[in-house]
Amino acid sequence: MKIILVSVFVLTAGMVAAQTTTGSEDTTLRRATGKGVTVSGKVTDAATRKAAVNVRVGVENFSAAITDADGRFVLNVPSLQSTIFVSGEGYDTRLVSLRGRNNLEVSLLDASAESFSAPVNLPLDTRSKRNVTASAGQYNVNGWQQTAEMPDALLQGRIAGLNAIRRSGVQGAGANLFLRGYNSLYGTNRPLIVVDNMIFDANDYGQSIIANNYTNPLSLIDPRDIDNITVLRDAASIYGAKGANGAIIITTSRTREQATKIDFGAYAGFNIAPKRLPVMNAADYRTYLSEMLGSKGLSSAEIAALPYMNDDPASPFYHSYHYNTDWQSRVMDNSMSNNYYLKVTGGDNIATYGLSMGYMKNEGIMRGTDLSRYSTRFNAVFNFTRKFTGFANLSFTYNEQNLKDQGIADNTAPLFLSLVKSPFMHDREVNNEGVESPNLSDRDSLGISNPTAVIDEMQAYNKYYRFYGTFGFKYDFSDHWNASTTIGIVYDKVRENIFVPGSGLAKDTLPQAIAENRLGSQVKRLYSIYNDTRLEFTKRYNNRHSVAVRVGFRYQKNDAEQDYALGYNSPTDELVSVQNGLAALRQVGGGIGKWNWLNTYLNADYGLMDKYFLSFNMAVDGSSRFGKQAKDGIAINGSKFPVMPSLAAAWLISGEDFMSGSGINLLKLRASYSITANDDIGNYTSRQTYGSQNLLGMQGLVRNGIANPALQWETGKKLNGGLDIAFLQERLNIGLDVYSNKTENMLVYEELPSATGFKTMLTNAGSMQNTGWEATVNARIVNAPKVKWDLGFNVSSYKNRIISVPGGQFTTEYAGATILTANDQPANQFYGYTTNGVYASDAEAAAEGLRKMNNDGTFSTFSGGDVRFIDINKDGEINADDRRVIGDPNPDWTGGITNRILWNRFELNALITFSQGNEVYNYLRYRLESASGVENQLESMNNRWRADGQVTNTPKAAWGDPMGNARFSDRWIEDGSYLRLRTVSLQYYIPIKNGILKNATVYATGNNLITLTKYKGYDPEFSAAGSVFAQGIDAGLDPLFKSVTLGVRIGL
Amino acid sequence: MTRIFLIIALAMVCGCKKWDDHNAITSEGLKQDLYEQISQDPSLSSFAELLEKSGYAEVIASSKTFTVFAPGNEALATLDPAIVNDPARLKRFVGNHIANQSWFTAPAGKTFNIEMLNGKYLRMQAKTVEDATITTADRYAKNGVIQVVDRMLPALDNTWEALENNTSIPAKQKAYMLSLFRNVFDVTNAEQIGVNPVTGEPIYRPGTDSIRTNIFWRNVHDLRDESRRFTLFVLEDAAWDTEVTKLNPFFVTGTADSTRDLSAWEVVKDFAVDSAYTLQTLPDTLTSVSGVRVPIEKAQIKQTILTSNGVIYVMGKIEVAPERKLLSFRIDAEFYRAQSVDKRGNTFFRDRFNPVTQLAFKDVLVFNHGTSRFNLSYRLQNMYSVKYKVYWVAVNDFQSNNFSQKLGIGTPDATLLDYVTVTPDNYEEVLVGEFTLDAFHPLLDIYLTAANTTNAANSALVCDYIRLEPSFN
Structure with missing residues (x-):
């Protein structure tokens, strides 16, 4: 990785050096007077080096000209400090600062090139990136190349500073998004997602009844419907109490022409099941099992009497215990995906519309899992009158998912079962003659479920739809004044059902019964109304001053409800719906969440001579979540309102005359400071709530905790500095940002004295800091008429540091890991024991003389074959005091490398993503190398210690692991760095001569084809939950996989 | 770019190896199973041949766990060719060197009673097994452990088999003990044909509700049991007669034969104890199952016969006074x-x-x-x-x-x-x-x-x- 970095920098440096040698011509300062001055120049095509004809050149609201056959133009400009635009069909629009020159040579790149002139969608307007004061990145989505992607996952590696970590390999699972590290421990860290100017609620409210399933609302959006995505890293205070984590602004595609166009796409894909983990085969496992049972205390005669230890083919159970089953291939399989998409756009000068419909079915690599999506979207723009315009964006999407339990669900997650299931068993019943029955075999004599029974008989499905509609109007009172409003509605419903059969699976134990089978049903609803209304004033004075002022408010009213019913023990496995469960065991529950948000905002932008830009934003928010006695904010009518101002400035240095001699096309310095807030503190946490409690058959209410009316928003203070540079006629663009973000009033659980009757209470007593930097480099490496190669590189790095938490530190337990949060250290470090191999002999262990305390207070000493833990405090005992930080899941840097190569009619896009220096906890390997039970283990357990004097790194097999050899230690921490060929897509534009077809393109896309990593799990990328504390923990969710898609797009 | 591809190619090679490195067998011994190890060790070649011939080679190459007590070639030099040539005896002999599960040598003071594949038990203590010494201890293999021993471990008869087969056992006590076979009620193999309407007890098909067994096994000790250890005393014929005659007055019955039978039982029932005593550990008085204290004079031991589950002493005399025999x-x-x-x-x-x-x-x-x-x-x-x-x-x-x-x-x-x-x-x-x-x-x-x-x-x-x-x- 370093070498790649270095080579890019060497390349960059070389270009800078080359540039400085080309001298400057005219640095004379000339002032424009009266009607302005005349500028002449020539526009060429950067690829062909020939003249660019019919290119528009001009100054906004002042003058315009068109280049002639030689590419030459003559233009009247207000002054020689003006900025002129150069824009032509098929070319990238260029803004050029005259810097005192009266003669210009401009060479234009084609429209697809990355440049600073490109328009960026910002919260309140769209403007050229050149004039943006905030730190923003934009990704123009080409959904036709990556049809199976989810909108969150496709941002991976595209935007510096945005770390998108895909949750799992479940279809539609998407990614957890972290922008510039963490801002909160217990609140959300996801940036605000705004789709078509309305806040898109991307939360999965309430837990799924399917183990570790995440219902991803973003999976409802087809990437082909997305035009572009802007990531706003700072200055998001315009979103008030929702802007603490920055914002992701998704703009769905608009109709650009009035002619009727029909686009149709059909795709088929192949998903490749991941390579199996090397678990022991039947022979190795049997040897291991006999040792394990010996350590359990079974005599050699008892072990020899077990049916699987009998090698006589005539014995009754010989056949059913003498298989060598590859269980992983029983639960994972290659699978198919396909999707169809139709889009019609068109209109006239009154209204333009775009209508799209899509169908997608992606099968998962776990057998029996899939995601089907039926999506429709209608976007329209209306020009009622010249002054009165409107728009409507309506979408309705329906998802259907067949799922399985995954992750930490020992009895029901097929992947986990396939790893621990004894390989000498078979998934079908086998009689004494060795004849296989079609019936699935039951839970085996070792108590482990039959993975095939889970695949075949367990039902877990999800039906999910969302209506997401906005419509809005805008009225222009005059050239400078306008008012607009957007009204939106979200109606969202998730229905989940599970059925866990009794036969084939290990039984769960309930408080009053054994669960023979399990049934469940859940409905989650979200209803939300949104309004954003504003008044806008924009004006340019004397072509020197540009002013824009906007004032407005946003209002959101939300209503969420979750209802579930869990049943147990239906009479037979044929009765799968929840009402068939035993009435006495039924559990019914749910939750209601209602919250309102009012955001008033003021925005003022000022630009001087297109060189100096100033932007001021302020929001004052009201929320039903904030405590009435919050410490900060202003009080209005008894409620507290945070005040969140931000100020951003940019200086376009390259617009200054003294820069006219340099070869730098653009040089811009940016700085911003903003105060934001995070309102994700829970709907009712600041209030006194009561919960129902059953005591000896009496039903009553008890306090849920101590009310904290002072509970308030988390405050984010963000300082950002940035530099944008472009060289070589903008063929090389570089963006750099440094930042320091501080979260104050951070939510923490403060411990309470036990006299209160409660353990903890949520307070705003923490603070945390993130510092970091990002760099983005975009270069057109090759720009020949027939071959073009764009190379992009982005990298980012953050350092997270806890400034203070109550008590100085606390730990969190997750998946067997202990995570330390301590002052002056990153928020989520792995905290465990350090090891140094395995004692080769009893004598060696006795020489060190370490011991550990058992649950009953007695001590056991370590002996040969036990792990040699390091006694850090030298007290002769291995206990909690010997833990220390053994890993940090935060990467040193992450980023992506994009490539786009055009050759004749071919286009190749390749995205490489990487994450470097993050350490991960391999929970699966912990389970598969703990050597403490009958579960099958990894092949590495063949190295287990067996006899005195054996030097090995693998401890002995010991029933129940009495010495804690498998405790959370550096044995399970691995390097999670990876470099991945994330997406590669090749497309060919078929030449069309026929008049009916307008265009036709074929696509071949590969995902995750090559991954380079030392990580030993299935895949180094996973994110079991959005919480800070779940990062870097491979909890055994279904892994990511490779896939290949072929498709065709036809335009009529 | 070529450099990047080079790195990628290099890393791909490493990437595939990540598991190979992690899973690579670290000890040479673990790469081979027991039979592979034995057959490749020239000093164990004779035993390897016997394993092959007896069919146990396949067994110890399987994925179960075994301990093999492998005698070196010198130790097997004296093996009786008759055993080698008799498949049944060979299997018994070789099976006496293999046990299920791994048995590693332990510090002195701990004795393992290990069941061999032929059903007999051997005692391992520190670096000895029976009277053999373990010369190379704890040679672990993929599926168990090899203990190289300096002597072969012959499969001895158990105490009862020795009583039956050993020609040096005195005839009279032996004849009496072998005469103690009776049919005894036992429902293990019984076939039920009905229920007694009065008592509700099951009715069994005649002939299936009993087994033929020796009442010494049932009432004193089952001398065939390999998992336990016994000491049996056998009196020489003259001493036997003296002891039996001495007790005749206390068993006055209608016939001399039945009197003699009862007296003989009274004598023999105290002659077995459930521990194996060596000459050194043999105490001067033993208490039998029925509570009779039997004085043992070591000088009267005429012959010592070792068995797989204990020892038989042929005694010139054991005098137990009637007062000691006839208890309250x-x-x-x-x-x-x-x-x-x-x-x-x-x-x-x-x-x-x-x-x-x-x-x-x-x-x-x-x-x-x-x-x-x-x-x-x-x-x-x-x-x-x-x-x-x-x-x-x-x-x-x-x-x-x-x-x-x-x-x-x-x-x-x-x-x-x-x-x-x-x-x-x-x-x-x-x-x-x-x-x-x-x-x-x-x-x-x-x-x-x-x-x-x-x-x-x-x-x-x-x-x-x-x-x-x-x-x-």
């Missing part, structure tokens, strides 16, 4: 067979403390039963033909006046013994009287009989226990 009979009075009249409502089982013996005891009291000559009956077995002294402990702590009760031998009112007065608060053993049996009684009923009155105080019955002590005067 003790009847706990609360465990009576029957009451002459159902008076359970008047029967009390009491927990008391005896200040004389300083022990707690339980007794029975029948009070206010209102029946003349009320009695409790008891049954004794195998009563020798000898004179008995009878004692009891009868604690009259429930009333202050005396009362009387008696023991009826054979019948409730038999007059062999008279009524005896029970005085208050007497915790001592009281001599009730003496009587003589002229013949051996396989069964003998005796009765605790109350006074011939219905008066509550006078007709009380109380007793802790009754003891019948053979008297040789």
Whole structure:
């Protein structure tokens, strides 16, 4: 990785050096007077080096000209400090600062090139990136190349500073998004997602009844419907109490022409099941099992009497215990995906519309899992009158998912079962003659479920739809004044059902019964109304001053409800719906969440001579979540309102005359400071709530905790500095940002004295800091008429540091890991024991003389074959005091490398993503190398210690692991760095001569084809939950996989 | 770019190897199974051949776990070719060197009793197994461990097999022990053909409800049991005759043969104990299963025969005096067979403390039963033909006046013994009287009989226990 970095920098440096040698011509300062001055120049095509004809050149609201056959133009400009635009069909629009020159040579790149002139969608307007004061990145989505992607996952590696970590390999699972590290421990860290100017609620409210399933609302959006995505890293205070984590602004595609166009796409894909983990085969496992049972205390005669230890083919159970089953291939399989998409756009000068419909079915690599999506979207723009315009964006999407339990669900997650299931068993019943029955075999004599029974008989499905509609109007009172409003509605419903059969699976134990089978049903609803209304004033004075002022408010009213019913023990496995469960065991529950948000905002932008830009934003928010006695904010009518101002400035240095001699096309310095807030503190946490409690058959209410009316928003203070540079006629663009973000009033659980009757209470007593930097480099490496190669590189790095938490530190337990949060250290470090191999002999262990305390207070000493833990405090005992930080899941840097190569009619896009220096906890390997039970283990357990004097790194097999050899230690921490060929897509534009077809393109896309990593799990990328504390923990969710898609797009 | 591809290519090679490195077998020994290791060790070539020939090669190459006690080539040089050429004996011999599960050498002081694949047990202690020494210990393999030993571990006969087969066993005791085969009721293989309508007990098909077994196995020790250890004493013929004859007077029956049989059983039943004593550990007195203390004179040991589950000593003499053989009979009075009249409502089982013996005891009291000559009956077995002294402990702590009760031998009112007065608060053993049996009684009923009155105080019955002590005067 370093070498790649270095080579890019060497390349960059070389270009800078080359540039400085080309001298400057005219640095004379000339002032424009009266009607302005005349500028002449020539526009060429950067690829062909020939003249660019019919290119528009001009100054906004002042003058315009068109280049002639030689590419030459003559233009009247207000002054020689003006900025002129150069824009032509098929070319990238260029803004050029005259810097005192009266003669210009401009060479234009084609429209697809990355440049600073490109328009960026910002919260309140769209403007050229050149004039943006905030730190923003934009990704123009080409959904036709990556049809199976989810909108969150496709941002991976595209935007510096945005770390998108895909949750799992479940279809539609998407990614957890972290922008510039963490801002909160217990609140959300996801940036605000705004789709078509309305806040898109991307939360999965309430837990799924399917183990570790995440219902991803973003999976409802087809990437082909997305035009572009802007990531706003700072200055998001315009979103008030929702802007603490920055914002992701998704703009769905608009109709650009009035002619009727029909686009149709059909795709088929192949998903490749991941390579199996090397678990022991039947022979190795049997040897291991006999040792394990010996350590359990079974005599050699008892072990020899077990049916699987009998090698006589005539014995009754010989056949059913003498298989060598590859269980992983029983639960994972290659699978198919396909999707169809139709889009019609068109209109006239009154209204333009775009209508799209899509169908997608992606099968998962776990057998029996899939995601089907039926999506429709209608976007329209209306020009009622010249002054009165409107728009409507309506979408309705329906998802259907067949799922399985995954992750930490020992009895029901097929992947986990396939790893621990004894390989000498078979998934079908086998009689004494060795004849296989079609019936699935039951839970085996070792108590482990039959993975095939889970695949075949367990039902877990999800039906999910969302209506997401906005419509809005805008009225222009005059050239400078306008008012607009957007009204939106979200109606969202998730229905989940599970059925866990009794036969084939290990039984769960309930408080009053054994669960023979399990049934469940859940409905989650979200209803939300949104309004954003504003008044806008924009004006340019004397072509020197540009002013824009906007004032407005946003209002959101939300209503969420979750209802579930869990049943147990239906009479037979044929009765799968929840009402068939035993009435006495039924559990019914749910939750209601209602919250309102009012955001008033003021925005003022000022630009001087297109060189100096100033932007001021302020929001004052009201929320039903904030405590009435919050410490900060202003009080209005008894409620507290945070005040969140931000100020951003940019200086376009390259617009200054003294820069006219340099070869730098653009040089811009940016700085911003903003105060934001995070309102994700829970709907009712600041209030006194009561919960129902059953005591000896009496039903009553008890306090849920101590009310904290002072509970308030988390405050984010963000300082950002940035530099944008472009060289070589903008063929090389570089963006750099440094930042320091501080979260104050951070939510923490403060411990309470036990006299209160409660353990903890949520307070705003923490603070945390993130510092970091990002760099983005975009270069057109090759720009020949027939071959073009764009190379992009982005990298980012953050350092997270806890400034203070109550008590100085606390730990969190997750998946067997202990995570330390301590002052002056990153928020989520792995905290465990350090090891140094395995004692080769009893004598060696006795020489060190370490011991550990058992649950009953007695001590056991370590002996040969036990792990040699390091006694850090030298007290002769291995206990909690010997833990220390053994890993940090935060990467040193992450980023992506994009490539786009055009050759004749071919286009190749390749995205490489990487994450470097993050350490991960391999929970699966912990389970598969703990050597403490009958579960099958990894092949590495063949190295287990067996006899005195054996030097090995693998401890002995010991029933129940009495010495804690498998405790959370550096044995399970691995390097999670990876470099991945994330997406590669090749497309060919078929030449069309026929008049009916307008265009036709074929696509071949590969995902995750090559991954380079030392990580030993299935895949180094996973994110079991959005919480800070779940990062870097491979909890055994279904892994990511490779896939290949072929498709065709036809335009009529 | 080429550099990047180079790095990628390089990293791909490493990437695929990540598991190879992690899973690579770190110890040479673990790469091979037991048979591979043995067959590749030239010093164990003879044993490897035997493994191959016996079929055990395949077994120890399987994925079960084994311990192989592998004798070196020198140790096997003296192996009887007859064993090698007899497949059954060879299998038994080789099977005596292989055990299930891994058995590693442990520090001295801990003995493992390890079952071999042929069913016999070997004892491993520190670096010895039986009389062989482990020269190379704990050579682990993929599926177990090899202990190289300097001597072969022959599969010996067990004690019973030795008794049957060994020609140096004296004939008379052997003949008697082999004559003890009987059909004994046993439902293991029984076939039920009906249910007794009166008692509800199952009815079995005749001939299936019994097994033929040796009553020595059932009543003394099953000398065939490989998992236990025995010492058996066999008397030389003359000594055997002396011992048996000595006991004849106490087993007076109708025929001389049955008398002799009973005497012989009385002799032989004390000649096996369930520990294997070596000459060094053999004590001078052993206590048999029936509680008889048997004096052992080491000088009288004529021959020592080692077996797979113990040892047989051929003895010139073991003299056990009849006084030691014929033990007292003790009847706990609360465990009576029957009451002459159902008076359970008047029967009390009491927990008391005896200040004389300083022990707690339980007794029975029948009070206010209102029946003349009320009695409790008891049954004794195998009563020798000898004179008995009878004692009891009868604690009259429930009333202050005396009362009387008696023991009826054979019948409730038999007059062999008279009524005896029970005085208050007497915790001592009281001599009730003496009587003589002229013949051996396989069964003998005796009765605790109350006074011939219905008066509550006078007709009380109380007793802790009754003891019948053979008297040789």
